[in-house]
Amino acid sequence: MTEDSGASADVGSRAISRRGLGRGVLALGGALTLASVPFADTAAEAADSSGGAGGGGRPRPTLRHGSPERAGLLAPHLDQLVADAETFLHPSPDHPWYAGAVLLAGRGGTVALHRAIGQALRYSAYDEVTDTAVELPAGEQIPMRRDTVFDLASVSKLFTSILAVQQIERGRLELEAPVAAYLPEFAGAGKQDITLRQLLTHTSGFRSWIPLFKEPTQEGRLRLLWNEAPAHAPGTRYLYSDLNLISLQLVLEKVTGRPLDALLRDEITAPLGMDRTRFNPPAEWRPRIAATEDARLPWSGLERGLVWGEVHDENAYSFGGVAGHAGVFSCAWDLAVLARTLLNGGIYGRARILSAASVELMFTDFNTDFPGDEHGLGFELYQHWYMGAMATPRSAGHTGFTGTSMVLDPTTDSFLIVLGNSVHPVRSWRSGSAPRVAAADHMARAVPVRPVHGRTAWFAAPKGQAEATLTLPSLGPGADRLRCSLWWDTEPGADVCFLEGSADGGATWRPVPFASTGPDGTGRDHPSGTASGWSGRVWHRVRADLSGWGAAPVVLRWRYATDRLYAGRGVYADGLRVEDARGRALFDESRPGDAARLTAAGWTASRD
Numbered sequence: 001m002t003e004d005s006g007a008s009a010d011v012g013s014r015a016i017s018r019r020g021l022g023r024g025v026l027a028l029g030g031a032l033t034l035a036s037v038p039f040a041d042t043a044a045e046a047a048d049s050s051g052g053a054g055g056g057g058r059p060r061p062t063l064r065h066g067s068p069e070r071a072g073l074l075a076p077h078l079d080q081l082v083a084d085a086e087t088f089l090h091p092s093p094d095h096p097w098y099a100g101a102v103l104l105a106g107r108g109g110t111v112a113l114h115r116a117i118g119q120a121l122r123y124s125a126y127d128e129v130t131d132t133a134v135e136l137p138a139g140e141q142i143p144m145r146r147d148t149v150f151d152l153a154s155v156s157k158l159f160t161s162i163l164a165v166q167q168i169e170r171g172r173l174e175l176e177a178p179v180a181a182y183l184p185e186f187a188g189a190g191k192q193d194i195t196l197r198q199l200l201t202h203t204s205g206f207r208s209w210i211p212l213f214k215e216p217t218q219e220g221r222l223r224l225l226w227n228e229a230p231a232h233a234p235g236t237r238y239l240y241s242d243l244n245l246i247s248l249q250l251v252l253e254k255v256t257g258r259p260l261d262a263l264l265r266d267e268i269t270a271p272l273g274m275d276r277t278r279f280n281p282p283a284e285w286r287p288r289i290a291a292t293e294d295a296r297l298p299w300s301g302l303e304r305g306l307v308w309g310e311v312h313d314e315n316a317y318s319f320g321g322v323a324g325h326a327g328v329f330s331c332a333w334d335l336a337v338l339a340r341t342l343l344n345g346g347i348y349g350r351a352r353i354l355s356a357a358s359v360e361l362m363f364t365d366f367n368t369d370f371p372g373d374e375h376g377l378g379f380e381l382y383q384h385w386y387m388g389a390m391a392t393p394r395s396a397g398h399t400g401f402t403g404t405s406m407v408l409d410p411t412t413d414s415f416l417i418v419l420g421n422s423v424h425p426v427r428s429w430r431s432g433s434a435p436r437v438a439a440a441d442h443m444a445r446a447v448p449v450r451p452v453h454g455r456t457a458w459f460a461a462p463k464g465q466a467e468a469t470l471t472l473p474s475l476g477p478g479a480d481r482l483r484c485s486l487w488w489d490t491e492p493g494a495d496v497c498f499l500e501g502s503a504d505g506g507a508t509w510r511p512v513p514f515a516s517t518g519p520d521g522t523g524r525d526h527p528s529g530t531a532s533g534w535s536g537r538v539w540h541r542v543r544a545d546l547s548g549w550g551a552a553p554v555v556l557r558w559r560y561a562t563d564r565l566y567a568g569r570g571v572y573a574d575g576l577r578v579e580d581a582r583g584r585a586l587f588d589e590s591r592p593g594d595a596a597r598l599t600a601a602g603w604t605a606s607r608d
Contacts, residue, residue: 060344060345060348061109062348062349063106063109063110063111063333063336066110068112068113070110070112071107072108072448073105073107074445074447074448075112075446077445078443080442081105081438081439081442082103082115084435085435085439086117088434088435089117089118094429095429097420097422097429097434098424098435099121099291099421099424100116100119100144100148100290100421101116101403101418101420101435102114102116102117102144102145102331102332102417102418103115103332103417103418104335104416104417105443105446106340107413107415108413109340111336112446114332114333115146116145116148117144119141119142119143119144120144120148120289120290120421121136121142121291121424122424123306123424123425124294124306125306125425126293126296126426128299128426133425133426134425145288147276147288147333148288148419149276149281149285149289149290149329149330149331150289150402150403150419150421151292151326151327151402152330153312153400153401153404154325154399154401155330155398155400155405156245156316156323156326156400157245157325157326157378157398158379159328160260160324161200161245161362161377162378163264163268164200164252164378165354165361165362165377165378166267166354167252167255167256169355173196173255174196175195176195176197179191179199179247179251182251183250183251185222186225186247186250189227189228191204191228191229191234193234194230195234198234199247199248200366200377201366201367201376201377202244202375203237203239203366203370204234204241204244204247205232205234205235205237205239206228206241206243206244208240208241209241209315210224210243211301211314211315212224212318213302213315213318237370242315245325246325248324249324260322260323260324261278261322264277264278264279264328267353268353271351271353274330275334276330276333276334277329277334279321279328280320280321280322280327281329283309286309289309290421291308291424292312292402292423293306293425294306295307299426299427299428311323311329312326312423313325313326326400326401332417335406335417336415336417339406341353342354343415346359361377362379363376363394363396364376365381365393374393376396381395381396384437384566385433386399386436386440387437388436388437388438388439388441388567389444389489389569390414390416390443390444391568392411392489394410394411395407395409395410396410401423401427403423404420405417405419405433407443411537412537414443416443418436418439420435444569448608449487449572449606449608451606452485452539453485453575453589453590454574455607456605456606457572457573457574457605457608458558458574458606459604460558460560460571460602461569462567463562463567464562465562465564466561467560467602469557469559469560469600469602469603470573470599470600471555471556471599471600472556472578472587472597473555473587473597473598473599474554474555475553475556475587476586477551477553479549479554479578479579479586480547480579480580481543481547481579482512482543482544482577482578483543483576483579484573484574484577484589485574486539486542486574487537487571487572487574488532488533488535488568488570489535489537489568489569489571490531490533490560490567490568490569490571491532491533491562491563491566491567492533493533494563494565495532495562495563495567495568496531496532496560496561497530497571498511498529498530498558498559499511499512499530499542499556499558500529500557501554501557502555502557503552503554505555509559511529512529513528513544514526514543516535516541517541517543518535518536518538518540529544531571534568546578547581558573560602560603574589576588576589
């Protein structure tokens with residue numbers, strides 16, 4: 001990775017070593033201690049953070065509905081978030097991505113957007129011959145509500161992971177201990193060295209899935225798991241697998257003596273007041289639950305008909321609806337409470353479910369050996385494919401097969417919940433994560449970036465495979481240096497901001513090396529004249545030496561180029577100024593006459 005591949009490399013080099021952190025946990029017997037925890041802003045809070053579920057201490061922010069302004073968000077971008085989400089209720093491109101959705105976005109203690117769109121129940125069946133749905137009469141359809149409950153699918157894994165980290169806190173589990181130390185039967189077929197950390201980070205070597213539901217008894221299902229051999233040596237590859245969290249469930253139930261649904265209730269949902277979150281919702285909840293799939297062979301593993309109010313995942317269904325990898329039902333508000341709890345450092349009001357150090361551990365990348373598959377304990381990190389422009393090295397979240405997702409961004413204290421019933425009426429109707437990405441892009445834009453010079457800054461965020469240029473006028477002989485401020489957050493390596501110069505009026509361009517300095521005084525060189533990746537979402541002072549261009553007139557430009565897939569938050573430039581060797585301004589954007597001489601293609605003047 002070159003110097004110019006983005007500040008994310010610098011951030012990573014300064015971060016706590018995931019291996020060292022794991023060793024520290026093991027050495028302390030599960031008592032987590034970090035020298036610096038960003039969530040704990042006082043020594044008193046850090047001392048208080050060791051309390052268990054329901055523990056007291058200084059209260060932290062709880063949620064309330066409020067305006068975007070109160071949340072420090074820009075209302076037009078939240079409005080566009082809803083408008084774009086509604087387009088996916090229609091063919092996109094061939095079928096609706098979901099029948100309906102609940103969208104929730106907030107920052108700090110304020111939920112600024114909480115909107116239901118579409119239908120919770122729209123279809124009675126799927127016709128595989130015509131690839132069409134049997135639509136219910138309008139009077140029998142059920143509109144989506146803000147409190148609609150969803151089958152979270154794999155978002156359930158986050159709850160299992162939190163429960164595991166709680167047990168690490170209490171000394172009952174050790175992160176680097178082998179699973180077989182708690183479940184001796186697990187050691188068969190070469191699994192004796194798989195650790196709890198490898199289950200939580202999907203580096204155990206397990207293949208992604210096996211049809212446990214084909215075994216009619218629990219004993220048979222466990223036998224399949226005990227006999228399952230790793231597809232890869234543990235720790236050598238990232239491979240997302242449901243088997244990891246199913247195994248973790250068995251560990252939790254063994255060391256606590258309690259079933260997973262009781263652990264969920266006692267350790268997370270009851271302390272936090274999440275009364276619409278549970279396994280196996282009761283029958284009276286059914287009218288308030290989003291329907292999922294017309295589950296029939298061959299696309300489903302089981303013949304069940306319309307699944308509505310029961311877990312969709314076949315393996316979880318075979319476990320009686322209670323499984324470590326799937327099966328939790330919840331609503332957007334309850335998930336927002338969980339998000340706020342984690343962003344608070346494990347506490348909501350006076351109810352603490354994790355220490356601040358444990359939250360930090362869950363949001364620490366343990367998979368630096370597998371670039372692109374960043375992963376904390378249970379939480380995925382920095383995943384543009386569904387986090388969109390909300391993706392940062394500290395952004396954490398997860399998706400669920402049924403169309404659910406949540407994203408937390410500690411750098412802006414913001415959170416986004418998108419719950420859709422995208423397998424209604426059938427799983428094959430949707431592909432990709434376009435609605436999630438679109439929502440996250442708008443949420444990221446809703447967090448303002450304030451100009452550092454004057455009332456506006458130049459902003460570029462081209463979509464798809466495109467580029468945007470911001471070109472200064474031709475400068476006569478004597479140009480010695482460029483000064484400006486730059487803010488960038490792009491998909492690392494794929495989307496790049498270039499500083500370029502031309503000595504022939506723009507016919508050809510060559511890189512202009514520059515140096516940047518962050519607000520903390522940390523400097524870095526950009527010898528290839530590029531910036532990409534994560535810059536901390538702060539402004540950097542930029543200086544470029546132009547003395548080597550000699551006596552020829554020079555034209556300078558910032559060029560931002562993106563690939564066809566994902567994009568970050570974008571690039572801002574402000575305070576453009578070119579000086580001669582004596583510091584006299586040859587161009588100064590703050591002068592109205594000079595500002596009018598800039599040529600912007602794909603860059604806009606943004607007040608944010």
